[in-house]
Amino acid sequence: MQHATLNNTQAQVKYNRPVVYFLLLWTLLNILQAYTLELHADEAYYWVFSRMMDWGFYYHPPMVAVFIRIGDTLVHNELGARLITLLSSTLALYLVWLMLQRYAVSAKWFILFMGGVLIFHVYGFTATPDAPLLFFAVLFYFFYQQYLDGDSWVLAIILGVIAACLLYSKYHGILLIGFTLLSNLKLLKRGSFYLTVVLAFALFVPHLIWQYHHNFPAVNFNLFERSSGGFDITYGFNYIGAQLLIGGPLISWFLFYKAFTTKIKDAFMRCLMVNAAGVFIFFYLNTLKVDVQPHYTLIAFVPLVMLALINLKQREFNPIWLYRLAGANIILIVAFRLCLVAGFSFLKENGQLASYYGFRDWAKAVHAKAGDHYVIMKDEYQNPSKYCFYTNSLKGFAYDSRYYRTTQFDMWPFEDSLQHTNVYYLTQDKIHGVTTDSIDVTGKWYGGWVNNARTYQKVICKAAVDTITAAPGQQQAIDLTITNPYPFTIDFSNKGAVHPLAMEACLYLGDDLAAVQPAANDFYNLPPIKPGGQVRYAFTLKAPVKKGSYALFFSWRTEPFEGSRNSTIIKLTVK
Template sequence: MQSIRLFGYSLSGFHVFLSLWTLAALLQSYFMDLSGEEAYYVLFARSIDLGYLDHPPMVAFATYLGELLIQNELGARLLFILMSSCSLYLMFDLVDRKNLKLFVFLSMGLLAVHAGSFLIKTDVPLLFGELLFFYCYKHFLDKPSLKYCVGLAFAIAFMFLSKYHGVLIVFFTLLSNPRLFTQKPFYKVLFLTVLLMLPYAFWQYQNDWMSLKFHLSDRSDISFKWSNVLGYLFSQPLVLGPLVSIPMFIAVGKRKGLDLYEKALKYVLIGVLVFFFLQSFRVFIHKHWTSIALVPLFLLSYPYLAEREKLQKTTILLGKITLVALIPVRLYFAFDILPKQFVDSSGPLHHWERWSEQLDSVSAGRSIVFVNSYENASRYQYYADKEAHTLSTFYFNNTQFDYWDYEELIQGKEVFLINHKRNNPNFSAPFDADNRSQIRYAVVADYRSYAQVDIEINEPSESEGYVFGVGETKIVEATISNRGSYPLKLNSSGDMPVVLSQYFLRGEQQLGSKVVLDSLFLDSGASKRIKFELSAPETPGNYQMRLGISYGWIPATINSSRIKLKVKE
């Protein structure tokens, strides 16, 4: 490997590349505003816990440690930059440190490598943990010493505490080598992993497995659409490349005579892609969910690419093209260099501090609540250094905001309510903020919301959920509980009635609603059994049903899980 002398020290070409790459990420992170998702994770870090509704705690721990060192955008991203650079180091080691030129342009041709180098993403620690897992697994197969048992257990726990997708990596690895179950060192790894995961498992138990329930059944994007399936199929070559994925898949297809380590890589690659293809029939697959397939794709394809001169040259060329194309994109992420007409008002990247200052001015000291926008509520908290809340409504998802105490602090206050996307005549006409985003708002004199109320309907006897005839009604029993510090008063009178309604949904699309209860008093901390009438839509089909409590014209909160509803003719 070529080396370079700098200030009297001899540095390998790889160390120079990695240093320059890390420096570029540090500079980009310093100049770039936080995205809404990143600001949300900063709030996680500022309310440190063993778990969160959306994710395990690793993203919060890493953000917290970075902010201890530096109190700005760079500090929040610091640990993610370091994990990204360490991931490249592990990748180069796993391909036996061969062919630096191919490694540089193949890795630089991967969109995920660029994005992961300067953003707070749960995928960054997940991929670092995955690479550490395969590094330890490779050595474990040769020599299952205690060192590699501990390393494997640590890597598995690190993945599980980063993102639930880590389960797939372990599952398909075990599937590739079932003889592991007959070997004593495997049970050392299992014991140590369980030990490391106990605190998180206890947190899940204490919180009624809320995170697992959310991801398995309560997401707003759970519904069948052909666009989800086709979108998944057409997006994967771009996600796993874009351009270099072509020679990488060709190389994987040509590989023969795989050892146990390489067999595990192949099982994970194919298993992950097939798993999410099947999942696309029931839920929208976010593009980055398959990022864990990138590691086995890279590691499996690299030896073949390194040995085939023609294919190697093509790969390097495609990597160079991608790198050149992404440089101006990365510059734009850091600097506002595009004319105004080219900026999408729904997703500007810059001047969020100015935006927060403008909101401060327009809201005139009122508490600020965003409808279904945890991203903007988080950005406002970060840049204005003031509290804000997001109202999660019946057609959307719960967020971690629903488990913090922001809602309770604003009850009965005059609130500056900001609409997210849906049109509503009660909100003002949109106006452009200084950062080119659009704001629609309404002032609510006596704000009320009821996200702290939970309603659990008796389980249906049918395995497919509740089955109704067209327009049929049924009396059901439920338990209603008030976790909030203020009473619930259902009342249909007045200008702003408080009522419990039944909503028919497909994903985020509302297909109808009906008031099911308009008179009830439930004190803080109390629970009671209630009966009410559920109805079916007039059109046959498969629906999701949810209960929500609304306050006047303000959209209802989420007060039950999504319930399957089948309407027969």
């Protein structure tokens, strides 16, 4: 009996050993890349999230900030910011291996397939919300597999916590939860299932409260701003091509074919099938109205690869041509990653990859000019975030003008702190009388000082109506309620001001700015507004002569800035 047990143990060690070596190499490659490659712009943005911890952010829930904060607390560099991401990636792959053992999947094919999915490589070291989403998705599958084996209140509690973590990682987590339930409606007959639901919801309530207090910015952004567009036949083709690329440039076609021809023999396999098919179909349907970003389907590739591996075992499929193709696929991906580490010039000049290079030196050059003063950049959150990370400060600020969209910088208190101080304005265009310096790092930059800065980016302007119909040239009074969200009193007077204020109505016809109409002089005589206070103002708008459907919003502008977007869009129809 002892001899048999020893043989089983030795066989298990031999079975697992190649996977252990693979995971070790996987981790080392991710450490190398995480340490040598500068932060991508989005990673730097999420690093700022980690310095401004909250229950929510404009685009995403806060789990990515937690991941980054833990590593950055240990060491402030690129590796620190990515540390939890790369460790969770290795653990996720190991958990997938454990789940597949009951199907007697080959270690060789596990390594070739899991190591050949390009998107797993990307989020093996990249610190974005997709990294915790991937980890908690795998963790959910791992414990759900055990929950199917036997009803357990303990497992129900664990699944409830994981489900909440999924939602705190990225809103896409709701797809995994929903499709899992759809694959097994018998869960509704388990009392413990309702504990999972209630616990997940209870843990997610703080984020919902945060959304409520901030007027549901994530709902507005994801359902309206990001989804605004229209049908374009190329979206669907782009989506399919992108999925074949990120699934592994040489083997993705085989993964899709094998995964979706797998014989379903248990509830867990059915869960994998419904999740894989459901996520891919869901986002394909989204291409009917918007250009879907390729990585949105990340959580679908876990069940896809698992099903493909199970299929190989079911059919005892082991062709030498596939082995060679999968090996070449991994070599291609790893070679590309090593080229990124080496930083060849042709990669630095690529628009998608340029963000990984040169910004450490750029931040030093800018800091040499600005010192500890705020540095303002317009219409982007990326470079202000990079400046913050590489100076380990919160002195980079994104001025989101009327021509841009809202970002998290519009919600943070950065702007509060720079009022009536001297700030350094950095732009890629010369501004007469402002820009006196030039910086030749990562492109041509121009900078200059703005003394006694005055901005109104957070002022809230709400119109009494959201649609207006007018005849060409007709004048209409629009009743506005103006709210002061700052912790200090504000006023709009230009008396003695270094940078006069202009309150303006901006009218867009399609993508073109058709007209800008200033407020009457009485606007600048409005009384000061205390923190949280409001004033009413009747803005007299003259409808354009040209008939059409216009987008109207109100903007507060002070030189040398281009003016912020301070109201929601009002639909103006001129007929």
